[in-house]
Amino acid sequence: xxxxxxxxxxxxxxxxxxxxxxxxxxxxxxxxxxxxxxxxxxxxxxxxxxxxxxxxxxxxxxxxxxxxxxxxxxxxxxxxxxxxxxxxxxxxxxxxxxxxxxxxxxxxxxxxxxxxxxxxxxxxxxxxxxxxxxxxxxxxxxxxxxxxxxxxxxxxxxxxxxxxxxxxxxxxxxxxxxxxxxxxxxxxxxxxxxxxxxxxxxxxxxxxxxxxxxxxxxxxxxxxxxxxxxxxxxxxxxxxxxxxxxxxxxxxxxxxxxxxxxxxxxxxxxxxxxxxxxxxxxxxxxxxxxxxxxxxxxxxxxxxxxxxxxxxxxxxxxxxxxxxxxxxxxxxxxxxxxxxxxxxxxxxxxxxxxxxxxxxxxxxxxxxxxxxxxxxxxxxxxxxxxxxxxxxxxxxxxxxxxxxxxxxxxxxxxxxxxxxxxxxxxxxxxxxxxxxxxxxxxxxxxxxxxxxxxxxxxxxxxxxxxxxxxxxxxxxxxx
Amino acid sequence: xxxxxxxxxxxxxxxxxxxxxxxxxxxxxxxxxxxxxxxxxxxxxxxxxxxxxxxxxxxxxxxxxxxxxxxxxxxxxxxxxxxxxxxxxxxxxxxxxxxxxxxxxxxxxxxxxxxxxxxxxxxxxxxxxxxxxxxxxxxxxxxxxxxxxxxxxxxxxxxxxxxxxxxxxxxxxxxxxxxxxxxxxxxxxxxxxxxxxxxxxxxxxxxxxxxxxxxxxxxxxxxxxxxxxxxxxxxxxxxxxxxxxxxxxxxxxxxxxxxxxxxxxxxxxxxxxxxxxxxxxxxxxxxxxxxxxxxxxxxxxxxxxxxxxxxxxxxxxxxxxxxxxxxxxxxxxxxxxxxxxxxxxxxxxxxxxxxxxxxxxxxxxxxxxxxxxxxxxxxxxxxxxxxxxxxxxxxxxxxxxxxxxxxxxxxxxxxxxxxxxxxxxxxxxxxxxxxxxxxxxxxxxxxxxxxxxxxxxxxxxxxxxxxxxxxxxxxxxxx
Numbered sequence: 001x002x003x004x005x006x007x008x009x010x011x012x013x014x015x016x017x018x019x020x021x022x023x024x025x026x027x028x029x030x031x032x033x034x035x036x037x038x039x040x041x042x043x044x045x046x047x048x049x050x051x052x053x054x055x056x057x058x059x060x061x062x063x064x065x066x067x068x069x070x071x072x073x074x075x076x077x078x079x080x081x082x083x084x085x086x087x088x089x090x091x092x093x094x095x096x097x098x099x100x101x102x103x104x105x106x107x108x109x110x111x112x113x114x115x116x117x118x119x120x121x122x123x124x125x126x127x128x129x130x131x132x133x134x135x136x137x138x139x140x141x142x143x144x145x146x147x148x149x150x151x152x153x154x155x156x157x158x159x160x161x162x163x164x165x166x167x168x169x170x171x172x173x174x175x176x177x178x179x180x181x182x183x184x185x186x187x188x189x190x191x192x193x194x195x196x197x198x199x200x201x202x203x204x205x206x207x208x209x210x211x212x213x214x215x216x217x218x219x220x221x222x223x224x225x226x227x228x229x230x231x232x233x234x235x236x237x238x239x240x241x242x243x244x245x246x247x248x249x250x251x252x253x254x255x256x257x258x259x260x261x262x263x264x265x266x267x268x269x270x271x272x273x274x275x276x277x278x279x280x281x282x283x284x285x286x287x288x289x290x291x292x293x294x295x296x297x298x299x300x301x302x303x304x305x306x307x308x309x310x311x312x313x314x315x316x317x318x319x320x321x322x323x324x325x326x327x328x329x330x331x332x333x334x335x336x337x338x339x340x341x342x343x344x345x346x347x348x349x350x351x352x353x354x355x356x357x358x359x360x361x362x363x364x365x366x367x368x369x370x371x372x373x374x375x376x377x378x379x380x381x382x383x384x385x386x387x388x389x390x391x392x393x394x395x396x397x398x399x400x401x402x403x404x405x406x407x408x409x410x411x412x413x414x415x416x417x418x419x420x421x422x423x424x425x426x427x428x429x430x431x432x433x434x435x436x437x438x439x440x441x442x443x444x445x446x447x448x449x450x451x452x453x454x455x456x457x458x459x460x461x462x463x464x465x466x467x468x469x470x471x472x473x474x475x476x477x478x479x
Numbered sequence: 480x481x482x483x484x485x486x487x488x489x490x491x492x493x494x495x496x497x498x499x500x501x502x503x504x505x506x507x508x509x510x511x512x513x514x515x516x517x518x519x520x521x522x523x524x525x526x527x528x529x530x531x532x533x534x535x536x537x538x539x540x541x542x543x544x545x546x547x548x549x550x551x552x553x554x555x556x557x558x559x560x561x562x563x564x565x566x567x568x569x570x571x572x573x574x575x576x577x578x579x580x581x582x583x584x585x586x587x588x589x590x591x592x593x594x595x596x597x598x599x600x601x602x603x604x605x606x607x608x609x610x611x612x613x614x615x616x617x618x619x620x621x622x623x624x625x626x627x628x629x630x631x632x633x634x635x636x637x638x639x640x641x642x643x644x645x646x647x648x649x650x651x652x653x654x655x656x657x658x659x660x661x662x663x664x665x666x667x668x669x670x671x672x673x674x675x676x677x678x679x680x681x682x683x684x685x686x687x688x689x690x691x692x693x694x695x696x697x698x699x700x701x702x703x704x705x706x707x708x709x710x711x712x713x714x715x716x717x718x719x720x721x722x723x724x725x726x727x728x729x730x731x732x733x734x735x736x737x738x739x740x741x742x743x744x745x746x747x748x749x750x751x752x753x754x755x756x757x758x759x760x761x762x763x764x765x766x767x768x769x770x771x772x773x774x775x776x777x778x779x780x781x782x783x784x785x786x787x788x789x790x791x792x793x794x795x796x797x798x799x800x801x802x803x804x805x806x807x808x809x810x811x812x813x814x815x816x817x818x819x820x821x822x823x824x825x826x827x828x829x830x831x832x833x834x835x836x837x838x839x840x841x842x843x844x845x846x847x848x849x850x851x852x853x854x855x856x857x858x859x860x861x862x863x864x865x866x867x868x869x870x871x872x873x874x875x876x877x878x879x880x881x882x883x884x885x886x887x888x889x890x891x892x893x894x895x896x897x898x899x900x901x902x903x904x905x906x907x908x909x910x911x912x913x914x915x916x917x918x919x920x921x922x923x924x925x926x927x928x929x930x931x932x933x934x935x936x937x938x939x940x941x942x943x944x945x946x947x948x949x950x951x952x953x954x955x956x957x958x
């Protein structure tokens with residue numbers, strides 16, 4: 001977990017925030033939000049909100065009253081307490097890519113498998129820059145469809161000792177996640193006290209929350225497990241083509257989902273979610289790492305703080321087909337603003353390729369390098385009389401060099417960021433080392449990391465209980 | 480020329496600036512600055528500064544009095560008035576890579592030639608994102624050494640109609656630049672009134688200004704042509720290994736050079752220069768695009784503003800050997816802070832590869848794409864009632880899409896950044912298009928751009944006079 005005590009980069013004036021604030025109020029009260037689950041509509045109706053079919057017309061003041069019940073900051077526990085995280089404030093929590101059906105490994109692009117899922121768990125466990133492997137790091141296409149959520153949760157629980165994300169495909173899948181988490185943490189009461197999962201609830205934007213996602217939300221909120229209420233906005237398709245319009249829609253959707261969370265269980269921890277980019281208006285394809293998405297990201301952080309909520313946005317997003325220059329500059333075009341905004345929860349922080357269709361091993365390593373660098377870049381300088389090293393100048397004088405100065409010798413091991421992936425080798429040496437480009441070097445690194453993986457210790461009885469649960473539920477699900 | 484009206488990202492407290500301010504004062508007064516040119520030492524002595532051999536011990540208040548004579552902002556004229564630039568304030572001026580002995584073109588790395596120089600001029604002329612081709616875009620190794628500055632200036636003057644940088648290898652080379660610029664602009668008095676060149680004067684850091692660079696500075700300052708006084712700091716080699724120490728050294732060096740400029744010609748336009756990165760302490764090689772260099776860059780901007788000076792820093796710097804992922808993320812790790820700092824003059828903004836040893840055509844195109852994106856990213860949002868597109872929401876409703884909405888149809892051509900290089904093609908279509916990675920696509924783009932080049936119009940008499948000058952001076956120089 002990284003604590004970002006650098007200044008936030010804020011680009012919205014108070015007037016602009018006022019305009020956006022009026023915008024979402026108008027949407028929720030005049031157009032309303034659709035909730036495709038009768039229990040949700042009922043909760044709103046009981047709380048005095050006007051309802052027409054499955055559309056709820058919300059009083060903005062009521063929404064803000066509910067939002068105010070959500071904690072500004074909260075903890076999430078990992079089974080290794082050293083990996084507990086804090087969500088909110090200056091804290092930044094990072095998880096790997098989520099939801100990819102395909103894998104890229106070197107020059108090969110293919111369906112993802114359970115073995116990939118396991119390997120990506122190992123990599124996520126192995127790098128301190130990630131606080132979580134996330135949830136669906138890739139889609140294990142070779143595992144039976146109806147029960148693969150069990151395989152994924154079991155892998156996240158046993159191959160990593162970090163926090164993990166819950167399955168959201170259905171209410172029963174969410175219940176299974178909660179049951180398995182209860183086993184791992186010694187009972188449901190322990191995870192209701194301090195949550196142990198975070199789950200992604202996407203809006204079917206514009207202005208509609210779907211039944212299966214809501215089923216999952218009901219389970220998680222009832223168990224006091226945090227949900228990331230995330231408008232899914234590709235401007236031009238799921239929202240209008242202007243950033244301010246997308247931002248007001250994002251507020252309307254996220255705040256309505258957060259209000260529902262508080263109706264299900266007042267005080268339930270939530271995260272204001274944002275997944276905001278645009279489509280390429282020529283091809284209709286999603287674009288990532290765009291200037292528009294960076295601007296949206298910076299505004300999102302400022303708005304979340306305005307409403308007193310921890311927030312999720314950013315990641316190593318890109319549209320590129322291979323881990324090439326585009327994949328890197330688009331990823332950083334999002335990741336650097338992710339830090340500038342002080343994002344509290346970052347999904348897709350490692351491994352994302354090809355618009356999120358592909359989980360790429362080499363890109364995973366590239367992103368870890370970026371996270372390592374950004375952690376240094378967003379650590380405030382210590383500026384004191386002593387840091388000026390006046391003595392070194394006295395020692396070296398005019399036109400000399402500092403390579404052998406006492407000040408240098410005392411600090412040379414730790415004074416600068418030491419790259420894991422980047423090469424500073426001169427051309428001849430680089431050729432001698434094989435003339436490998438960044439992707440080729442990344443390939444060597446992830447393979448060595450997986451080979452060196454050691455599983456974190458886990459009590460045998462708990463492991464057995466989890467395995468039994470998986471076996472029993474798989475049978476019940478008919479797989 | 481780009482006008483950056485977004486907020487500056489400032490990370491130094493007033494206290495920190497105070498510490499750094501005391502730091503440079505101590506260096507210039509107690510250790511002093513070495514000026515390897517008697518005329519420079521004499522100017523300082525005459526102005527009452529204490530001198531010991533070629534070391535000048537400067538009174539900080541005297542330095543600041545001189546610095547205050549430099550204009551905060553100034554214009555530089557191009558032969559095409561549409562390409563005039565303004566240096567200072569919110570203005571950002573970009574020029575291409577500078578000083579590379581080698582060229583990379585696809586998979587080939589080789590000595591740079593005059594043909595490369597010409598082609599890089601054509602590319603710089605062709606992209607609006609560059610205000611200047613710069614100066615030594617690459618070293619034309621096949622042109623005679625003593626007179627190649629004439630070939631370069633002639634190419635910059637005739638193949639582009641933008642501002643260009645002067646040669647600084649020697650005083651006579653600077654005089655030739657000024658003479659040729661006087662021909663192009665109709666006489667020396669015209670360029671003394673509004674300068675037409677910018678020249679890079681590097682410090683031989685630490686704390687020494689060398690004779691040949693000073694010879695050039697004397698020529699340019701006497702002609703009222705702006706100089707970029709640039710400490711050349713690779714921390715660990717030319718400066719201590721702490722960023723605050725490098726920043727105070729940078730202030731001591733740059734401000735002393737600026738003071739000299741004002742003694743040569745009071746009111747002479749100057750740019751506070753910064754070239755600040757670090758060496759890799761394991762290999763001893765220079766590192767670029769590092770977190771340390773980004774932090775130094777952000778501080779540099781804030782400090783230059785503190786002393787009321789336009790400043791130069793940033794660019795597409797990287798250490799990578801090929802235009803791969805590393806080249807892209809290191810470039811953006813510098814370019815994005817370049818915009819965050821509101822840098823007034825940016826060298827190396829396109830084409831830099833391999834620590835500046837290589838001018839790379841494909842990287843040139845990658846950098847142009849980054850500059851295009853960053854110009855959009857650093858354009859403030861217009862947030863008004865109308866921008867919220869409430870009507871589009873009314874039209875689309877819940878769970879629909881905005882692809883055919885009236886609001887979208889009216890704006891789809893211009894609403895989002897349109898990539899020149901980045902691909903959003905889905906995997907099948909990308910394969911069908913040849914499965915080209917970013918570098919391969921960049922190669923297609925620069926070749927097409929060079930092929931489509933059209934020279935800007937130039938009066939025949941002036942062209943002939945310039946050519947005559949080159950012929951005559953080459954003869955005089957014995958080449």
